[in-house]
Amino acid sequence: MAKLNILYQTVGLISAALLFEEKLYTIAWCRGMSMHPHFSDGDCILIKRPWLSKKVEPGDYVTFKSPRNPNTISCKQVHATNESDPNNVKIGHMLVYGLNQPSEDSRHFGQISQGLITGFVVSVIYKK
Numbered sequence: 001m002a003k004l005n006i007l008y009q010t011v012g013l014i015s016a017a018l019l020f021e022e023k024l025y026t027i028a029w030c031r032g033m034s035m036h037p038h039f040s041d042g043d044c045i046l047i048k049r050p051w052l053s054k055k056v057e058p059g060d061y062v063t064f065k066s067p068r069n070p071n072t073i074s075c076k077q078v079h080a081t082n083e084s085d086p087n088n089v090k091i092g093h094m095l096v097y098g099l100n101q102p103s104e105d106s107r108h109f110g111q112i113s114q115g116l117i118t119g120f121v122v123s124v125i126y127k128k
Helices: 002-024
Strands: 025-029 044-048 061-065 073-081 093-097 117-126
Touching (some): 025 117, 061 093
Antiparallel strands (some): 025 044, 061 073, 061 117
8 A cells, every 4th residue: 555655646746747847837958158147058947937927028038939940949038029119029029139149039030929938037047
């Protein structure tokens, strides 16, 4: 009976961890220096899933599917949205910039849809 209880507890913990990772938060390792000094190559960041967050605002750090390669997730800072700059940004879109060059960002691919957002960076878990 004790082995069965341990099995149930283990399955419960794994299920809770998968739910947490899939629906609430996830972690990612940064690659590249485009977001230095906030995030550097090798840093581990905590990301809140987009459905848990407020609306997108300038200054937010977001992760998103790259408009050039949907299999790649990028991390940049939101520079502008339609709400902050209605003359230059379409509704439902945003401009995102890296903090350093070289950075593949809105200076290269233009405005991107907010629908590409995969999360909002909450904090750095591990700084390399």
